[in-house]
Amino acid sequence: MATKTVEIKEPPSQRSGAETLKQHIWDVLKPTPEQWNDWKWHFRNRFNTVEKLARVYPLTPTQKRQLELVSVKYPFSITPYYLSLVRPNDPNDPILMQSLPSFEELLHADMGEEDPLHEQDDSAVPGLVHRYPDRALFVITDICPLLCRHCTRKREWDGGNWWFRKTPQLQAALDYLAKTPAIRDVIISGGDPLTMDNEGLEWILSRLRAIPHIEMIRFGTRFPVVLPQRIDEGFTSICDKYGPIWLNTHFNHPNEVTPEAGRAARELLRAGVPVNNQSVLLRGINDSVEVYTKLVHELLKIRVRPYYLFHADQVRGTEHLRTPVETGLKIIEALRGHTSGLGVPTFVVDVPGGGGKIPLQPNYVLSWAEDEIVLRNFEWKIFHYRNPRPTDHKGTAKSAPKPVAKTGARNHASGHGQKQVPVRPLF
Ligand SMILES: *Cc1c(COP(=O)(O)O)cnc(C)c1O
Numbered sequence: 001m002a003t004k005t006v007e008i009k010e011p012p013s014q015r016s017g018a019e020t021l022k023q024h025i026w027d028v029l030k031p032t033p034e035q036w037n038d039w040k041w042h043f044r045n046r047f048n049t050v051e052k053l054a055r056v057y058p059l060t061p062t063q064k065r066q067l068e069l070v071s072v073k074y075p076f077s078i079t080p081y082y083l084s085l086v087r088p089n090d091p092n093d094p095i096l097m098q099s100l101p102s103f104e105e106l107l108h109a110d111m112g113e114e115d116p117l118h119e120q121d122d123s124a125v126p127g128l129v130h131r132y133p134d135r136a137l138f139v140i141t142d143i144c145p146l147l148c149r150h151c152t153r154k155r156e157w158d159g160g161n162w163w164f165r166k167t168p169q170l171q172a173a174l175d176y177l178a179k180t181p182a183i184r185d186v187i188i189s190g191g192d193p194l195t196m197d198n199e200g201l202e203w204i205l206s207r208l209r210a211i212p213h214i215e216m217i218r219f220g221t222r223f224p225v226v227l228p229q230r231i232d233e234g235f236t237s238i239c240d241k242y243g244p245i246w247l248n249t250h251f252n253h254p255n256e257v258t259p260e261a262g263r264a265a266r267e268l269l270r271a272g273v274p275v276n277n278q279s280v281l282l283r284g285i286n287d288s289v290e291v292y293t294k295l296v297h298e299l300l301k302i303r304v305r306p307y308y309l310f311h312a313d314q315v316r317g318t319e320h321l322r323t324p325v326e327t328g329l330k331i332i333e334a335l336r337g338h339t340s341g342l343g344v345p346t347f348v349v350d351v352p353g354g355g356g357k358i359p360l361q362p363n364y365v366l367s368w369a370e371d372e373i374v375l376r377n378f379e380w381k382i383f384h385y386r387n388p389r390p391t392d393h394k395g396t397a398k399s400a401p402k403p404v405a406k407t408g409a410r411n412h413a414s415g416h417g418q419k420q421v422p423v424r425p426l427f
Pocket of ligand 1: 135
């Protein structure tokens with residue numbers, strides 16, 4: 001998208017715009033520096049009514065009316081920290097587009113589903129989705145500090161009736177995990193599981209750790225992005241104590257990769273917690289090669305590994321943020337080979353009906369014969385690759401072995417002036 005290209009090429013001076021909004025938020029809320037660094041302060045002061053938001057963010061009367069209307073069905077909640085990253089005067093600001101309700105959420109109400117991933121049907125016990133053979137998703141709350149406009153679990157935003165799972169329900173899920181030895185990987189999710197305090201999380205972690213077949217525990221949380229102050233000493237020390245723990249987070253745009261987010265990643269890594277990123281492909285937010293490349297570069301700088309790029313699920317109320325599937329393939333094509341392989345996520349479509357994640361990637365295979373595969377590389381150079389047969393080396397191959405000269409990779413694409421690849425005997 002042309003507008004996004006312009007955004008990432010902005011001169012540094014324009015970044016001071018964000019400073020102005022941050023300053024304004026400070027002037028209105030008057031936090032002490034300690035409060036600004038305290039996640040509970042941000043949580044208490046999150047903007048979740050039009051009135052509160054209007055105190056710090058300029059809203060036109062029309063915007064206010066639309067916000068009132070949309071938030072009846074789809075409420076909103078923005079942390080002061082996350083709002084401070086918005087550059088004022090840009091209605092297409094990527095931070096704003098992910099957090100501020102849009103009237104479009106009410107349009108296209110005929111498209112999408114409430115629960116496209118059929119998580120409710122795949123729940124073994126309330127709060128536990130056991131879809132894949134050896135891992136389970138453990139949903140401990142539906143509370144989030146920030147309500148992402150593209151949320152897959154938008155159906156759970158039922159009029160502010162937020163819950164933490166009660167101890168007996170948590171215990172029932174733990175009992176299921178304990179009696180299911182196939183599960184070796186548990187993903188603690190939500191909502192955002194880190195809205196639970198460290199004491200509550202320790203209660204869960206210590207019980208999970210007491211189950212011998214649970215090898216790894218992961219958190220799925222957006223706190224490092226929307227409220228990185230949450231990654232405090234108490235949290236990293238329980239991660240260290242009950243490790244190995246992994247953490248998957250959800251950065252979607254380079255503007256989210258701030259010094260605060262970098263600090264959170266560093267503290268997690270210090271505690272032995274690898275941080276991986278699961279982003280969602282969002283129209284007008286990160287659906288250009290320029291923005292996405294910049295995102296993965298910024299993530300690698302803070303040592304966060306891009307893990308998945310999700311095609312946006314067909315969730316009701318999010319259609320305006322979805323892109324064609326081809327957009328994801330185009331981004332992967334532009335990354336692979338062109339930049340650090342560590343920066344290339346797996347592009348997945350989570351198919352409706354509980355089919356799970358299906359990886360898609362650009363096609364590098366041009367033809368496939370039993371003994372030779374024709375491949376193309378990231379520059380569209382074409383190569384023949386000998387496909388070893390299990391019986392080749394025994395001299396008992398069904399078909400006669402090919403001469404060595406024909407077995408190496410050789411360049412097939414003529415007329416492009418590429419260098420010939422030397423023919424190299426493979427054995
Ligand atoms: C995504 C997901 C997982 C984890 O999948 P990985 O590919 O191992 O990261 C597990 N359970 C459910 C229900 C999921 O949606």
